Amino acid sequence: MRRSRSALNKVLRPALGRAFVRIKGGNREPSWILWEILLPMIMIASVIWAYEHLGAPSIFKGFVILGGAMMSYWYNVLWGMGRTLYWEKETGNLELFLLSDSRLPGLLLGMALGGMFNTSIRSIAVIIMGVYLFNAEFNVSALPLALLIFFLTLISLYGLGMGLSGLHIVYGRMGVRINEALDEPIMFLSGQYYPISAFPTLLQYAAGLIPLAVGLDGVRRALLLGEGLETLYIHLIILAVATVAFYLIGMKMLNSLVERGRRDGRLILRWM
């Protein structure tokens, strides 16, 4: 007998299903260890050695390791979600999903959650290797606050990612190009391998618009500089506002782009 599904069920069930696909698929072939852990470590090690060579304070090792660990989430939630959605469209999986009464944000959430699970393994490996290979030190007592900032960052990125994913539906390959065009400036502004305090004031404000830059700065301040809620509450407010704003904007963008895709036929025309 047919049951009516709650709105939450229409988001969470497909999210669970898609996360299952990503986790199962992502771990079926062990080559991921090479791509996801060993290769990124080469980049992180090279930056750390460059800082050591220049005589930078040892705290910079922690900056690089946290940046390396968090950047993969950025890729997964934001870029990864859009790229995977484009792949889903090209393979025809998106069409089959849209046939169902499940909601598209559920699919995107599932991609993000599955990706986060796989990325967490990489990030934990990066941090462990950082601690043991490069003797990076972290303030473990600030871990709860750092995790709060971290998760708020991810949720706001998810909202932003939803909107950007819609570009892939309507613009296809062009959506990929738009992502690529945004890639380097955002990498630069978010301070993957350096503190954003190194920027001129104007660039610091610009970086404040990017949740990753705010989140990364907050996590670093908590885990490396030992700062607490009394200074980091601004980060939390910015991220909370960004979460709500990006979610609303993302949903609106996604819905209107999907509707446009349905009107133009781009949901089913795979070459576009």
Added chain:
Amino acid sequence: MEQAIETINLVRVFSSPQGEFKALDNVSISVPNGIIYGLLGPNGAGKTTLIRILATLLLPTSGDAYVGGFHVVREANKVREIINLVSGGERPGYGILTVRENLMYYGQVYGLTWSETKRKIEELDQLLGLSDFLDKRLNRISTGMMQKYALARGLINDPDILFLDEPTLGLDVNNARAIRRVIKRLVEEGRIKTILLTSHYMAEVEELCDYISIIDQGRIIARGAPEELRRMIEKEIIYDVDIRLRDVDRLNFLKRLDSVIGHTVKTRQLSGEARIRMILSSEDIGTIIRRLEDEGIHVLRVSRSEPSLEDVFLKLVGKGISDEEK
């Protein structure tokens, strides 16, 4: 009685830099509950466009369509609760996962719990015979297995209305027969209330469907039960002429003959022979044979034939349903 599917003056125009293309031109169909309804037409006739609109994947340019009494644009989410779609030659899915894991995923997409999905997969295994490949990776199974998997995916939510878009496309005779058997059982056993099936295989539509609409260039050109359609051509004069010929283009002159209402050619590449099926306006086959021989075409056999459903299309459009546009 409420119709399972109804379209009213449905139009769909695709725009591209090359211009506009009308894929559906005022299509109106009514599909009652509880039948297999066939939509028959050559490639590019508009069958898939119509199914995509009914499945809420594409918006119509104008006109209305209802599925299960719900409007496909205004009540798209309600439509999605009661439908599913299976396309022939379908290759979507996650190749790195097994067939079972893919079905587990689709169970979640349709809101089933893990245990409900497991039970459903067992049930579908009984119906479709999936056990040989349930635990094989999707990218390692054959085309026939893939189509059974696609059908299982299409049934995972127990849809009231199932759209089957060329369900046996690319399958060998045995696999196509097996799929057709399942399709029949689905309606006979009441698992699916209504099926809308598109095909360009005349025999398939004739075997499965209770009612047929013939579509060409976005327009419905004939409709009726198979026997009603056959009645349209029962008085026609139909001949099969076997010839030795490799270059089919040499038969283009037949289009210019007034006495030939329509013709289609099926070639047998290996033997170098071809069969022309012709609907004639008079019994004068002799004139046509002479014209063929004048063109240097060697005629092997000539036989008068009984009309088939395929000839309805031949009569209405002047070419066979499987003929490629030239």
